[in-house]
Amino acid sequence: MTREAASSLFLRTEDDPPGELTAVYADSLAALIERARAGDAESFEKIMVCTEHKVAATAWRFLGTREEARDATQEVYLRAYKYLRSFRAEYDFHGWLHRITTNVCRDMLRTRRALQVETSLTGTLADEREEIDLPTSGGADVAEGAALLSQQREIVRRALDSLPEKERTAIVLRDLEGLSTEEVARLMKTRPATVRSQISTARAKLKFFCERIISEKRSGGGKL
């Protein structure tokens, strides 16, 4: 189902502004969930259309590459389908899906670390770097802006890769996903004070890491 088709059903997608369609959207989503719980696969596909952008974006923030984000998104929906019958109507579906996404990404990060992917500043990491399609039109400024964005993403990805799993999860949920400290604590099944401690440490490490990378690039003559 395309996004246009989803919109025709008054189903909210990622870009739709909240407001007048929210109530209709909530009712439609609840109805879809009920039908999907009864085994209607088509209803589940419609649920995917409504929520896949957010899930993919969150997965990308955790994992950093398109391939892993795609695999994670797929796994999220497989788990959601498997456990849909345990989902209760009074729960927040988006929050529930977000929790599944976080858990799937954490599992994949653990697997990645177990495979001992090297996160050195040079060498093999260049092979794993995500390819960002630079625009071919728009002039030099646009291309330069895209290249700068690409570089910034790469720096942040490396910085996040250097963090321990819990600090990384806390900082992604808090600073990138925009959740409150209490929401992060609920997702991570820990206390808000612990989350604040992890965030504080993670921000300090990120600051140190990014400054070091930037100074090395500058001293190496590379543009940033």
Next chain:
Amino acid sequence: MNCKQTEKLLALYVGGDLATGKARSISAHLQSCEGCRRRVDEFAATRDLMRAYVPPEFDAKFFEDVRRGVMSEIKREPPPSFFASNIARFFNRNALAYAASFAILVVAGTFVLRLRNDSTNVVNGPAHSIVISVDEQKDKGAPVGDVAGSEDKREDSPATAQNDLVEAQPHRPNGATLPGTLRAVHPKATRTHVKHGRDEGVAVATPFKEGTDLTTVGHIAPSETLLAEQKAGVIEERKMLRIELQTGDPNVRIIWLSPQSSESLPKR
């Protein structure tokens, strides 16, 4: 607030994660400290860099691939049955409670088994025995029931078992064995009259009727100490019934003393 205190909180201050009071204190400090202001700017620059970490634009093909993979997997596997899914939901919901209950049952069962083993060891193990002797000890007036940790001051014979008898080597509290054999008794709390034999010393506690002549029951060895003390005239008429219970722990022995009036003693 000084620079050292401020520096620890700057990471949270920049992200708006501090309580209002602390945030105000830091703001006040920053107005007069250029060093801390510079650090705040560095944190802010990192925060801006993080905000540039936005996901790329995923095209329609990306999501079509995801949906295709999910739907093919869903169609391949049959949907979970109502029964199976409800059972799964029931156990998912109560898994923690069941696990905790099971763990408690296992611990309680282990504890009960150990208690039973400890109590039955008195019957089975030669290390456990009851030495029952009639000691002619100096009368201290009121009857003494000197059971370790016990308030029992019964004048009657101490509690002994009715039926369980085990052959054991009698021994003194200091570990030296006494000649003859002794019937050890399971120390269950059953009141049974214990009489001493004509020869003061080691006696046997058995479930017998009143008036039974104990001298014919097993081998009864006289207590050498008792005889010596009797000859020395140390022992008074009033005699004490002494029961010692040696538990499996060599450091723990239960001693019960009870006065016996001379009228109840059989005549020599």
